[in-house]
Amino acid sequence: MPEIRVTPLGAGQDVGRSCILVSIGGKNVMLDCGMHMGFNDDRRFPDFSYITRNGRLTDFLDCVIISHFHLDHCGALPYFSEMVGYDGPIYMTHPTQAICPILLEDYRKIAVDKKGEANFFTSQMIKDCMKKVVAVHLHQTVQVDDELEIKAYYAGHVLGAAMFQIKVGSESVVYTGDYNMTPDRHLGAAWIDKCRPNLLITESTYATTIRDSKRCRERDFLKKVHETVERGGKVLIPVFALGRAQELCILLETFWERVNLKAPIYFSTGLTEKANHYYKLFITWTNQKIRKTFVQRNMFEFKHIKAFDRAFADNPGPMVVFATPGMLHAGQSLQIFRKWAGNEKNMVIMPGYCVQGTVGHKILSGQRKLEMEGRQVLEVKMQVEYMSFSAHADAKGIMQLVGQAEPESVLLVHGEAKKMEFLKQKIEQEFRVNCYMPANGETVTLPTSPSIPVGISLGLLKREMAQGLLPNAKKPRLLHGTLIMKDSVSSFQLVSSEQALKELGLAEHQLRFTCRVHLHDSRKEQETAARVYSHLKSVLKDHCVQHLPDGSVTVESILIQAAAHSEDPGTKVLLVSWTYQDEELGSYLTSLLKKGLPQAPS
Amino acid sequence: MEPAEDWLVESLRLYQDFHAFDLSEATRVLEWIGDKGVFVAGYESRKKNEILHLTLPFRLSVKENQGLFPERDFKVRHGGFSDRPVFDLKHVPDTRLLVTSGLPGCYLQVWQVAEDSDVIQAVSTIAVHEKEGHLWPRVAIFSSVAPGILHGVRLSSLKIVDLESQKTMYTSGVSDSDELSSLQVLDAHTFAFCCTSGRLGLLDTRQKWAPSENLSPCPGSGGGRWCAEVGGRGQGPGPHIASLGSDGQLCLLDCRDLSHPVSSVQCAVSTPSPAPELLRVTWAPGLDNCLAVSGFDGTVQVYDVTSWDGMGGQAEPLFTHRGHVFLDGNGIDTAPLVTTHTWHPQKPRTLLSAASDASLHVWDWVDLRASC
Numbered sequence: 001m002p003e004i005r006v007t008p009l010g011a012g013q014d015v016g017r018s019c020i021l022v023s024i025g026g027k028n029v030m031l032d033c034g035m036h037m038g039f040n041d042d043r044r045f046p047d048f049s050y051i052t053r054n055g056r057l058t059d060f061l062d063c064v065i066i067s068h069f070h071l072d073h074c075g076a077l078p079y080f081s082e083m084v085g086y087d088g089p090i091y092m093t094h095p096t097q098a099i100c101p102i103l104l105e106d107y108r109k110i111a112v113d114k115k116g117e118a119n120f121f122t123s124q125m126i127k128d129c130m131k132k133v134v135a136v137h138l139h140q141t142v143q144v145d146d147e148l149e150i151k152a153y154y155a156g157h158v159l160g161a162a163m164f165q166i167k168v169g170s171e172s173v174v175y176t177g178d179y180n181m182t183p184d185r186h187l188g189a190a191w192i193d194k195c196r197p198n199l200l201i202t203e204s205t206y207a208t209t210i211r212d213s214k215r216c217r218e219r220d221f222l223k224k225v226h227e228t229v230e231r232g233g234k235v236l237i238p239v240f241a242l243g244r245a246q247e248l249c250i251l252l253e254t255f256w257e258r259v260n261l262k263a264p265i266y267f268s269t270g271l272t273e274k275a276n277h278y279y280k281l282f283i284t285w286t287n288q289k290i291r292k293t294f295v296q297r298n299m300f301e302f303k304h305i306k307a308f309d310r311a312f313a314d315n316p317g318p319m320v321v322f323a324t325p326g327m328l329h330a331g332q333s334l335q336i337f338r339k340w341a342g343n344e345k346n347m348v349i350m351p352g353y354c355v356q357g358t359v360g361h362k363i364l365s366g367q368r369k370l371e372m373e374g375r376q377v378l379e380v381k382m383q384v385e386y387m388s389f390s391a392h393a394d395a396k397g398i399m400q401l402v403g404q405a406e407p408e409s410v411l412l413v414h415g416e417a418k419k420m421e422f423l424k425q426k427i428e429q430e431f432r433v434n435c436y437m438p439a440n441g442e443t444v445t446l447p448t449s450p451s452i453p454v455g456i457s458l459g460l461l462k463r464e465m466a467q468g469l470l471p472n473a474k475k476p477r478l479l480h481g482t483l484i485m486k487d488s489v490s491s492f493q494l495v496s497s498e499q500a501l502k503e504l505g506l507a508e509h510q511l512r513f514t515c516r517v518h519l520h521d522s523r524k525e526q527e528t529a530a531r532v533y534s535h536l537k538s539v540l541k542d543h544c545v546q547h548l549p550d551g552s553v554t555v556e557s558i559l560i561q562a563a564a565h566s567e568d569p570g571t572k573v574l575l576v577s578w579t580y581q582d583e584e585l586g587s588y589l590t591s592l593l594k595k596g597l598p599q600a601p602s
Numbered sequence: 603m604e605p606a607e608d609w610l611v612e613s614l615r616l617y618q619d620f621h622a623f624d625l626s627e628a629t630r631v632l633e634w635i636g637d638k639g640v641f642v643a644g645y646e647s648r649k650k651n652e653i654l655h656l657t658l659p660f661r662l663s664v665k666e667n668q669g670l671f672p673e674r675d676f677k678v679r680h681g682g683f684s685d686r687p688v689f690d691l692k693h694v695p696d697t698r699l700l701v702t703s704g705l706p707g708c709y710l711q712v713w714q715v716a717e718d719s720d721v722i723q724a725v726s727t728i729a730v731h732e733k734e735g736h737l738w739p740r741v742a743i744f745s746s747v748a749p750g751i752l753h754g755v756r757l758s759s760l761k762i763v764d765l766e767s768q769k770t771m772y773t774s775g776v777s778d779s780d781e782l783s784s785l786q787v788l789d790a791h792t793f794a795f796c797c798t799s800g801r802l803g804l805l806d807t808r809q810k811w812a813p814s815e816n817l818s819p820c821p822g823s824g825g826g827r828w829c830a831e832v833g834g835r836g837q838g839p840g841p842h843i844a845s846l847g848s849d850g851q852l853c854l855l856d857c858r859d860l861s862h863p864v865s866s867v868q869c870a871v872s873t874p875s876p877a878p879e880l881l882r883v884t885w886a887p888g889l890d891n892c893l894a895v896s897g898f899d900g901t902v903q904v905y906d907v908t909s910w911d912g913m914g915g916q917a918e919p920l921f922t923h924r925g926h927v928f929l930d931g932n933g934i935d936t937a938p939l940v941t942t943h944t945w946h947p948q949k950p951r952t953l954l955s956a957a958s959d960a961s962l963h964v965w966d967w968v969d970l971r972a973s974c
Contacts, residue, residue, distance in 0.1 A: 208720075210656065210962075212674035213622040215610055215929065220674075223614050258611055364670060388672035395678060396626050422681035422720045429650070429683070 002450050004173060004199055006436075007443040008413045009046040018073050019046035020175065020201060020413060025168030025450075027148045030064045031175045031201070035075025035107075040115075040356065045076045047441065048084050057086040063144050066092040067177025068161035069099040071107055071355070078104060081132060082125035089144065093152055094135045095160025095282045101130050103240075107355060110329050115357040138162065155179035156190045157391055159278075159285050165195055170450045172197040174405055178390075181397035184214055185247040187285070190393070192405045198448050200407035202398060204415030204437065207423050211394035217387065221248070222255050224349060224385055229263045229318040233345035233382075238333035238360065240326040244351055244389050249305055252320065256304045263318040266308035268332055313339050326352065327360035334359060338378060346382035351389050402431055409434040409446055454483070454492040457499065480581055511580035517593045518565070521572045526551050528572045529562040531597050536560075539592065543585070557582055558589060609928035616921075618951070619966040621659065622929055623676055627652065628960040630880065631691040632944040633700075638663055639679065640944075640954065641700065642962070643688035651688055653702070653722050655680035655715060662949070662964065676962075680715050682722025689738055694765065695745040701728070701765075703753070707738035710753060712765070728763055730755065742785040742793060752793055754782050760795070762807065772807050783829045783879075794843070796830035802845060804832075804857060816860040827878035832857070833885035833893075844885065844893050844907075848878035852895065852917065854907060865910045867917035871898035880941050888950030892920070896940040900927040902955045904967065921967045926957040 005023040017036035022029045030051075036044040051060055064086065066074045077100075080086060092100070104126045111117045121129075136142050141151050147169065152162040156179055163176045174197040179190035228235050239245035245267075252265055308321055313336050323333040328348075337359065340346045354360030362370055363384045370378045393401065402410060410427055412420070417437040427435045438444045464479055482500035484493045501508050521528045533547040536555060546554045553560040558578040565571040574593055578586030613620055629642035638658055644651030657679045661671035690703040700713040700722070710728040728751060730739045737755045744750035744762060750771055754760035760774035760782070780797040787793045788804070795813075796802040803815030830845040843855040845863075850873040853866040875881055881897035891908040903919035910917065926938050938959035946952035952966040 208678045210623050210625065210676040210678065212659070212676075213624070213929070215606070216620055216622050217674060219610050219613060219620060222611075224669075226614060254607075255611065258607075366667060366670060383669065385669040386672045388674070394675070396624060399626065418718065419720050421716075422722070423678075425683070425721075426652070426681065 002171070002448050004171060004446045004448055005443055006173075006199070006201065006411055006438065006446075007050065008438055008440050009048070009050055017044070017046055017076075018067075018177075018413075019076070021051060022166065022173055022175075022201075024166060024173055025147065025171050027062045027144075027168050028060055029148075029166055030061055031164070032067055032073045032177065033064060033075075033077045033080050034070075034072040036072070040117075045079060048080065050441070057084065058088050061086065061088055062148055063088055063150070064090045065150065065164050065166070065175070066090065066096060066100070067155070067164065067175065068093075068158050069096050069103055070158065070178070071103060073177065074100050075104070075107060078121040078125045078129040081129045082121060087132065090129070090133045091136055091142065091144075091150060091164075092133060093160045093162050094137070095278070095285055096162075097130070097133050097135045098278065098281065099160060101126055106325065106329075110327070110355055110357050153192045154188065154190060154285075156181075156183065156187045159187070159282060163190060163192060165192075165197060171448050173199045173201060174407065176200070176202040176401065178203070178392060179397075179401070180391035180393050181400050182214065182391070184391050185250055187391070190401065192401065194404065194406050196406045196408070198407065199409050199411055199446055200402060200405055201411045201413065202401070204412035204420060204423070206393045207395050207398045207412060207427075208415075208420070209392075209394045210396070211392065214391070217389060218251055221349065221387055221389075222251065224347060224387075225252065225320060226255075226259075226261075228345070228347040228383070229261065229320065231345055232318050233343070233347060234318060234340050235320040235346070236333065236336050236340060236348045237320065237322045237351065238326050238328050238337075238348070239322050239324060239351060245322055247389070248351070249302065249322065253302045253304050261304075263320065264312075265302075265305045265320045266312060266322070267305050268308045268321070268323040310335070327354040327358040328363075329355075329358035329360065338372070341378055341380045341382050344381040344383070347385060348382055349385045349387055351387055399427075399430060402427065402433070406431075407433060409436065411436040411438070411444060413438070414440075452492060454494050456481070457493065457495040459499065460494065460496040463496065478584065512577055513580070513583070513586060514575060514577040515586075515590050517574040517576060517590060519572045519574060519593070519597065520570065521597070522570045525562040525564055525572060528574075529553055529560075532560060532562065532574065532593070535597050536589075536592075555589060556585060558586055560589070560593075606928050609924065613925075615968070616970075617965055617967055619662075619964075620925070621674055621964040622925060623962040623964075625654075625956075625960045625962050628941060628958050629956045629962070630689055630941045632942050632954050632956055633691050633693050634944065634947060635693050637947045641691050641693065642956065643684065643691050643702065645687040645689060645704070647687050647705070651684045651686070653682045653684055653688060653691070653700070653713065654678055655722065658964070662946075662952075678720075680720050680722050682713060682724070684711070684724075690741055692741050692743050694743050694749045697749065699725075699749075699765070701741055701743065701751055703739050703741050705736065705738050707734055707736075707755060710739065710741060710751065728753070728765075728768060730759070737781065740782045740785040742787045744787050744790065744793075746790060752785055752787060754785065754795075756781055757795070757797065760785075775811050783827065784831070786832055788832060794830070794832045796828060796845065798827045800826075800828035800845065800847065802828075802830050802843070802855075802860065804860070814857075814860055816855070816863075826851075826874060827881065829881045829883060831883050831885055831893075834887060842885075844883045846881055846883040846895060846897075848875040848881060849873050850875075850898065852883065852905070854910060863913075865907075866913045867910060867915050869895055869898075869903065869905075869917055870919055871895075871901075871903070873898065877939055880939065882942055884943065884945060886945050886950065887947055888945070894943055894945065894953060895919075896943045896955065900924070900930075900938045900940055900957060902940055902943045902953065904953075920969070920971075923953070923955060923963070923965055923967065925963050925965065926955065926959070926961055929961065930959055 007021045009019040018032040018034040020031040111120050136152050138152050138154055141149050143149050149167050151165045155161040155163045166173045181189050183189045225235050325331050328334050328337055350360055364386050368380045372378050410433055415437050424435045436444045460481055481494045482497050529551045533553045537545045543555050561575045563573050565573050576590050627644035630645050631643045633641045640656055643653040656676040659674050661668050686704045688702045688704045692701050698715040702711045708730055712726045714723050714725045734755050739753045739755045742752045749765045750762045751765055752762045757778040757780045761770050762772040763770055783798045784796045791807050794804050803813030805813045826848040828847045833842040842857055845853040850869045850871050852869050853863045855863045875898045884894050886892040892906050894904050896902040902923040904921040906920045930938055938957040940955055940957050943955040954964050956962045
């Protein structure tokens with residue numbers, strides 16, 4: 001039975017450890033390999049034992065696909081490929097390939113240096129893992145082998161994020177990863193064509209939220225910055241080099257201009273260099289607006305935003321500074337934080353998730369006293385704001401995407417099926433598709449009906465047509481032929497039996513069946529035969545019934561002859577004979593005749 | 603795009619907090635459940651409508667450390683499907699039941715909000731023996747151990763039905779055919795009604811029909827359509843009933859003497875209202891003498907009625923919410939119309955408003971007088 005099997009790996013229902021196993025057309029693909037950021041032990045990794053039970057991962061899996069660089073989608077990759085063991089190809093987009101190792105290394109440093117973890121992947125492992133990566137372009141069909149192909153679609157969300165279509169023959173699955181349906185300041189909206197996959201796999205968390213508009217989030221950010229600057233305070237915004245930082249800069253620049261603010265805005269140069277470098281490489285990934293600004297002028301030639309110098313941190317008066325790294329775990333942003341933390345007029349705005357062990361994580365948990373190196377205690381009096389800028393789809397967005405792709409079925413991961421009855425009904429009703437919600441570790445099996453194209457020989461087709469009585473939907477006609485599978489596995493031909501025999505070099509044999517039906521009739525054979533003829537003629541209106549001069553009756557190619565019984569003059573024996581090709585009609589006639597003939601009018 | 607950007611910059615000064623959402627379908631209903639959840643429901647006539655129970659973003663309910671909660675989204679906590687449009691929805695307090703009204707208007711639908719799943723299920727109906735075409739019954743709930751459903755299309759068909767037994771506990775017993783525009787339960791035995799003509803009254807259900815009422819609507823009103831709301835009793839002295847007409851007139855009345863309105867003003871709106879059935883006037887539960895008005899255009903206006911006296915003067919709103927006009931993301935020519943609004947039960951200056959373009963706003967406005 002052809003089927004597609006999907007198993008989300010890992011324990012627990014929460015978002016934060018994306019890793020999905022898909023079996024399609026005999027191929028096995030792993031989608032994403034994420035880390036659960038909330039755990040410190042083995043629970044943060046997906047449960048690979050599910051697959052390793054079947055032997056070596058490299059033999060079992062045909063490929064691994066990574067949707068984007070967030071750690072909850074790629075954080076477990078080096079562990080998986082170097083410590084568990086996988087040597088096959090790992091597919092991702094070019095920007096993901098460039099950014100992933102940086103985030104993984106950052107994460108490794110925090111885990112090992114800050115938290116002193118022992119059994120963690122090393123820098124060399126990250127490098128070895130990345131050597132297995134095959135980068136792909138958007139909308140490029142990539143042949144993993146001669147049966148499995150994949151294609152990446154633009155997902156929005158972050159730089160390099162993609163949705164992937166996985167195809168084997170006529171069966172396909174689309175995995176969305178994280179995506180968003182509304183464009184933001186530096187990225188476009190996700191888009192997919194009407195590819196009609198058998199299955200669309202996406203996150204359930206989106207389907208149950210109604211997202212606050214991007215403009216309101218930006219407004220909140222501007223308000224906080226404005227209020228702080230108005231009261232003479234300093235705003236620190238720790239950022240990763242790419243993506244969100246540029247967006248926030250554009251936002252502030254526009255605002256500063258409009259409101260005619262004078263406070264300086266600084267951007268640390270390390271950020272500028274890295275960002276420029278990446279943007280040059282991946283300019284096609286951002287939206288039109290950014291591309292225009294980049295082409296017209298250097299990304300960072302803002303009117304109001306200047307390059308930062310360490311010494312400026314001690315300047316009096318209000319200012320806004322963007323600095324790396326994003327989680328306040330080291331470097332410039334941490335230095336500035338230490339200088340400004342003690343003043344309640346100041347503010348730090350964290351634009352995203354922080355890994356456990358970092359200063360960012362601690363202050364976001366509400367900690368106000370931090371132990372720094374050398375047992376020094378830092379009292380945090382500055383205001384701490386946690387803002388989430390990452391763009392996700394929501395209930396409306398998910399419906400839009402399903403409407404675009406037109407899948408046969410939808411599968412939602414990371415949700416509790418019982419709590420999502422309404423959602424399931426909504427999707428099923430709106431699109432008339434099945435909706436599945438497996439728990440982690442649970443396998444969903446989708447039966448599919450792959451279409452197998454068969455070519456029919458012209459000779460056979462013509463011959464069947466010549467027999468008259470064209471088939472229609474209500475009365476299909478039985479056609480005899482031989483199915484030949486030649487050369488490659490995927491080519492089927494339907495030819496006439498004679499042609500097949502000829503190709504095989506075999507002689508044709510005829511098979512004929514004969515059956516005797518006893519009838520109670522004391523008249524002469526010829527009269528019995530005539531009765532049989534008139535009976536069959538009236539019953540079998542669609543068939544060619546003939547009464548031959550020698551007394552026998554034919555129905556198509558079936559021959560019926562009446563003979564006297566050797567011992568009993570009151571009984572006649574009907575000999576019904578047919579070829580193998582007319583088996584069905586032959587059996588039908590036999591049972592019909594066994595029922596007896598209608599009484600002749602006297 | 604420009605006006606939207608300008609308005610957003612302005613909004614930094616005008617609002618303490620502002621959230622904007624896009625529902626998949628517009629709602630005419632905003633009904634609270636506790637102070638953390640609201641119900642919304644679609645009102646399209648040609649397709650299935652959704653009834654949703656939404657929980658507010660957590661940060662709106664926390665008192666301290668608001669800044670540490672980045673979540674700004676609504677969560678769809680429960681949902682159900684209605685075959686007919688929903689024009690009114692009331693939650694039966696202390697239960698998991700809802701009552702909705704729509705067209706055709708010959709019955710009310712009772713729903714149950716599931717406890718262990720996310721489904722809102724239709725459970726029973728309450729017959730309304732009127733075949734009134736395009737009219738639908740207004741609903742209000744007498745909450746008690748045995749809840750009673752007050753409903754009616756006209757004064758003559760006003761009834762209270764016991765929810766569980768469906769027995770009629772009270773009927774108006776009059777033949778007046780005045781069409782009802784709102785019903786409001788005030789306490790265990792009293793309710794208020796307002797007719798589209800502007801006729802309003804307060805009734806004690808323990809007595810036979812003997813409302814204290816104004817027999818004629820506010821002076822100077824030449825017809826039009828009216829609705830009204832009675833403010834909370836413990837709100838201090840002053841008139842407690844506000845009556846709003848589709849021509850923009852707003853009358854204040856005192857419960858003790860309904861036949862002589864205390865004051866009447868002309869609201870600063872473009873009139874007449876293009877959709878008088880959507881008119882809404884509500885008293886602020888957390889502010890003295892403040893009320894909100896919507897149903898004329900894409901705005902919600904807040905008025906301070908202290909020191910209103912006399913008849914017929916122009917009133918200036920204390921605050922006007924223009925978000926639905928400026929953030930109309932679709933760029934369609936017709937400006938959206940605010941379909942309903944409601945005050946947050948706890949936060950004094952926070953309101954929710956919904957518009958015909960399916961937008962839903964949560965806004966906390968700044969009282970600019972206080973900042974002087």
